[in-house]
Amino acid sequence: MTKTSNPITIAVLGGTGHEGGGLALRWARAGHRVIIGSRDGGRAATHAADLTATAGTTIEGMGNREAAAAAQIVVLAVPFSAQMATALGVGDELIGKILIDVTVPLVPPKVGRVQLPGGGSAVVLLQEKLGEAVKVVAAFQNISAHQLADLDREIDCDVLVSGDDEAARQIVVGLAEDGGMLAWHAGPLANSAAAEALTSVLISINRRYKIATGSGIRITGARSA
Numbered sequence: 001m002t003k004t005s006n007p008i009t010i011a012v013l014g015g016t017g018h019e020g021g022g023l024a025l026r027w028a029r030a031g032h033r034v035i036i037g038s039r040d041g042g043r044a045a046t047h048a049a050d051l052t053a054t055a056g057t058t059i060e061g062m063g064n065r066e067a068a069a070a071a072q073i074v075v076l077a078v079p080f081s082a083q084m085a086t087a088l089g090v091g092d093e094l095i096g097k098i099l100i101d102v103t104v105p106l107v108p109p110k111v112g113r114v115q116l117p118g119g120g121s122a123v124v125l126l127q128e129k130l131g132e133a134v135k136v137v138a139a140f141q142n143i144s145a146h147q148l149a150d151l152d153r154e155i156d157c158d159v160l161v162s163g164d165d166e167a168a169r170q171i172v173v174g175l176a177e178d179g180g181m182l183a184w185h186a187g188p189l190a191n192s193a194a195a196e197a198l199t200s201v202l203i204s205i206n207r208r209y210k211i212a213t214g215s216g217i218r219i220t221g222a223r224s225a
């Protein structure tokens with residue numbers, strides 16, 4: 001296990017949503033200072049109060065920019081259609097920080113079909129726009145929000161962590177472990193395309209086999225290597 005040793009201040013942009021809210025719950029419970037961000041600071045504060053009651057520890061709520069400014073690590077958890085604008089909207093607050101992108105490039109209505117953007121990966125395009133001053137790491141795209149929200153349940157899915165900066169990746173692997181997940185260094189950011197595509201595969205499996213809490217993936221073989 002490679003858990004982080006010190007509390008980190010984490011801002012989850014779009015933390016009023018299902019995926020970001022679930023990550024916020026898990027990191028708050030692990031002892032990190034967590035701020036959820038929203039386009040509407042009032043909505044963030046209201047939602048943060050609900051999450052605080054669930055987590056049993058304080059989760060703060062702020063506007064997206066304010067949250068990003070206050071954080072050491074920023075998480076982007078908004079729909080694909082809002083990914084670029086949300087990140088660029090707080091761009092100067094990301095300089096020198098790690099941005100964990102959870103975005104999956106789903107294109108409704110056919111979300112069970114892989115539709116990666118030109119160039120292959122949504123997060124690679126984001127890294128190109130933000131530039132090298134922001135260390136973008138892709139993770140958690142295959143973790144269902146249902147599983148994150150159920151704090152009493154073990155998460156039945158591994159986390160693939162992709163990024164071009166190994167030290168940044170290591171921190172995200174540690175944060176995943178803090179949240180109760182098994183995470184793997186999955187190579188450079190370009191490899192995020194595989195995790196982004198896998199989500200549509202999992203959505204198709206969820207529908208076919210009626211898996212309400214969300215199917216997942218496991219990496220096998222490494223423990224006996």
Ligand SMILES: NC(=O)c1ccc[n+]([C@@H]2O[C@H](COP(=O)([O-])OP(=O)(O)OC[C@H]3O[C@@H](n4cnc5c(N)ncnc54)[C@H](OP(=O)(O)O)[C@@H]3O)[C@@H](O)[C@H]2O)c1
Pocket residue numbers: 013014015016017018019020021037038039040043044077078079080081082086102103104105106140141142143144145146199
């Ligand atoms: N749900 C899952 O199980 C799951 C699993 C893996 C990955 N993901 C990925 O994680 C991301 C978030 O998923 P989610 O299910 O949490 O999404 P969501 O609930 O639909 O949206 C999350 C938040 O994004 C903000 N948002 C929505 N539309 C926006 C827009 N047009 N512009 C700016 N902000 C907007 C909203 O916050 P405010 O209105 O408060 O600003 C919303 O609460 C997506 O990219 C998704 O593919 C989701």
